Amino acid sequence: MSTPQPPAPQQPAPHWQGAPGVSYTSPIPVVRTHLGHALASEWTKIKSVRSTMWTLGIFLLLVVGIGFLVATQTEDEAFTDVPFTVPAFFGLVLGQICLITLGVLVVSSEYGTGMIRTTFTASPQRHRVLTAKLLIFFAVAFVVSAFAIGLVGLFTQSLHGDTTGNEWGGTVLKGALYVSLLGVLSLAVGSMLRHSAGAITAMLGVVLLPAILPAFLLFSDSMRKIGEKMLDYNAPNALAKIFGLDNEAGGGNAQLGLLVGVTAAAIVGAYVLLERRDV
């Protein structure tokens, strides 16, 4: 053909060959979707990937394994002024990293694989998906960590049970709440950063830096105040307070409160970014 026809970009009325007037209607009844559907979906998701089994398996191994070891190596007198759940503390300091990893992976693995586009195409109500993820993950993390801490407490009590008046039920709930909230914070950070390695690194920084930095900050007078605050509120120290390892009053409530605040702020940030950004 010799005359290259210029493309006609502005065709006012493309004439259609008669599209049939009937349009398709599915025989399957359409239900109005709600959070319950998203929760069921996220439950299927979290239990159908191996990373869940791995991270939670290692978490249980660390908390219960180290807990049992510590319990067998301690004397009865050690539990006169600390709860029977203290052996779980040592495992939790390591095990919280597993929950951080799982929390990040729950959301960032969807971004990494492109699954998120499929998810948000199926449910353009993005906030509902994130809510379901947060709730399901929190429930799983809380149940598993409470189970692990409780198991260690029961075991320790059965070994050193003659100490009377040792109330340790509260430490199970608070300890489980603390590590689960760390996981939820990781999920929110993962949703904002959308990158597994980046989000896990960021969370390790959040957990470890306040525990390490005070060692340097305390040398300088001007930084001493910040250093002391970090020392007081860092994650391992917060867990230590929850398990009554230092004899101050409060039992780590202030530390728990700070984590609740930080997590809430991160969740708000995650929701805002989720609705605004392109996927």
Place this chain on the structure above:
Amino acid sequence: MIEAVGLTKRYGDKTAVYNLSFQVRPGTVTGFLGPNGSGKSTTMRMILGLDNPTSGQVTIGGHPYRKLQNAARQVGALLDAKAVHGGRSARSHLLCLAQLSGIPARRVDEVLGVVGLQDVAKKRSKGFSLGMGQRLGIAAALLGDPQVLLFDEPVNGLDPEGILWVRNLMKSLAAEGRTVFVSSHLMSEMALTAEHLIVIGRGQLLSDMSVKDFIAQNSAGFARVRTPDTEPQQREKLTAALTEAGGQVLPEADGGLRVTGLPLPRISDLAHGADVRLWELSPHQASLEEAYMRMTQGAVDYRSTIDQKEGLMQPLPPGAQPPAPVPGQGQPGWYAPPPPQQGGQPFAMPPGMPQGQPPAGPYGAPPAPGAPAPGQPNPYATEAPAGPQPPAQPSAPAHAPADPNKPEDAR
């Protein structure tokens, strides 16, 4: 029905889609064509509410996607094949999507059967081939039995049986009264599947019409005329006569002429009047693929060039000649009409196509005009496989050794 109005998307200072307006109607397969990077996928993502348009809007059935109640029951989409968590089994993947939209679990097994993945339903999708991934993506799109379906490059990675299956699936879905919107960069594929075409290039609308009209407008025929090779002055004489009569004449590499704007009998009469003998006068039709390439050639973002291999070369000994570059390739406009006996594409032949052309490969690009002589170093030149020369065609052989120094088609 999908309706886009003034859709624009900018990423920083790069405009991916600009002022795109179109409608996709139910009951037909609508093809969405454009070269790589022309904005097809961006448009698809904006339709699905994944990307927010910078300006303009797109609605499905009158509503923006993100306002749809139970979107999966109204719109099914295959975006990219591997938008799947590889660690999850095919069935779990579909099950979590079904639960999200309140679709009963038995529907999952149903669509697994439809796409033929029931035997690997329990396997993790990480190990799936590209074709199996496409099938899983199509299963996810069909899950909600939706009224509107979007497929982004659905035949990528499928075997011929799979391609045929997708083609028939899309046609049958449209025949049920659904809206089917399929993107592709293969004109040949769209010509077989779609009834309506929306062509974009560099994010802008190039064409929006039915395939029938597209063929009529863009694939106009031409006549091939050859005068005796031995008498070049006859050729000049005929060219002058034809141009005077209002025809457009393009010389071809092998000495023939490509004439448009004049019917065959008139060309014959003019030749007779000018006292020129003709060796050949034959009707030809430019293929749809060619028309598409010509339409989009100005809008191609990524164009390959010849690998000069200069980094690997030894310095030439004095007096040695560097190999002549392959004419055509890598230069703007090399998609322009090839010599007709090579340009035939088996796809999208409108009825009444002249027979007796050597078959080109199904996706073989037409070779550049003035194809390189055999033996010339040209490792990457895309050349249609040389078919058997039909005895009925008295013209010069298709792969006549062309003089590399001869000027290319004057255009």
